Amino acid sequence: MNEYIRECGLSGNIPRHVAIIMDGNGRWATKRGLPRSVGHRAGMEALRDLITASSELGIEALTLYAFSTENWKRPRDEVGTLFSLVVEYFNREISELHEKGVRIRVLGDMSRVPQKARAALMRAEDMTHDNRGLKLNLAINYGARAELVRAARALAEDVSNGGMAPDAIDEAAVSSRLYTSGQPDVDLLIRTGGEMRLSNFLLYQSAYAELLFTDTLFPDFDKAHYLDAIREFQGRSRRFGAIK
Ligand code: FPP
Numbered sequence: 001m002n003e004y005i006r007e008c009g010l011s012g013n014i015p016r017h018v019a020i021i022m023d024g025n026g027r028w029a030t031k032r033g034l035p036r037s038v039g040h041r042a043g044m045e046a047l048r049d050l051i052t053a054s055s056e057l058g059i060e061a062l063t064l065y066a067f068s069t070e071n072w073k074r075p076r077d078e079v080g081t082l083f084s085l086v087v088e089y090f091n092r093e094i095s096e097l098h099e100k101g102v103r104i105r106v107l108g109d110m111s112r113v114p115q116k117a118r119a120a121l122m123r124a125e126d127m128t129h130d131n132r133g134l135k136l137n138l139a140i141n142y143g144a145r146a147e148l149v150r151a152a153r154a155l156a157e158d159v160s161n162g163g164m165a166p167d168a169i170d171e172a173a174v175s176s177r178l179y180t181s182g183q184p185d186v187d188l189l190i191r192t193g194g195e196m197r198l199s200n201f202l203l204y205q206s207a208y209a210e211l212l213f214t215d216t217l218f219p220d221f222d223k224a225h226y227l228d229a230i231r232e233f234q235g236r237s238r239r240f241g242a243i244k
Helices: 004-008 025-030 036-057 078-101 114-125 146-160 173-174 223-235
Strands: 017-021 061-066 101-109 136-142 187-193 212-213
Touching: 004 036, 025 036, 025 146, 036 061, 036 078, 036 223, 061 078, 078 114, 078 136, 101 173, 114 136, 146 173, 187 223, 212 223
Parallel strands: 017 061, 017 187, 061 136, 101 136, 187 212
Antiparallel strands: none
16 A cells, blocks of 8 residues: 555545546536536536546546547537547647556547647557556546447457457456456546436446445545545445355
């Protein structure tokens, strides 16, 4: 257990994979009489401390739900704002993330992502590819059902070209065709903003995740809230279907 974990008042039972549904940016802004875009920007600013804390706690993977396959239904302007924030974020933060050894991976179908954002994301992935620190996954144009369909197609292709027998399809084979291939399942899934649903996020990987719903709006979800969430996780009894 590292010193930082002790300083934070946590035990050594650190979740290996944390996933966050960053909800409530719009309401945070509206409550202040500001445009929703300001809320998204405030959400972006909240990321830094969460990523730093995750790195220092030795969390293996942190997955952030930045844009779902359903978010295209939002007004064009808002979609544009979200992708320009992604570009701004990476232009500004990539060197520091790289220095911290963070490895970036994008989960989702990049083909529909606007060109500038796609280029920024691909650059971030390439630049940090060999890093060995925190695995930072950004779910962008991501939906868990679409991810499972994609995995099913990949398996079907392997079977149809003779590379795999149908009965060789097991859980490991499915996992290895997901965007999170090679990473541990989600241990702790946090949703800010008061709603209690999963919204098509990491449905396969979260089969045994501990779920934590908080009313705190994402821009207000700071390091102290994050450590509280991990503390709550550490107090849960995880049985994975067995009995204690
Ligand atoms: C949900 O809040 C939030 C989003 C759809 C986008 C999350 C994006 C960020 C935190 C910033 C950009 C990300 C990166 C990676 C730079 P909402 O708009 O649904 O809030 P509401 O429920 O209050 O309307």
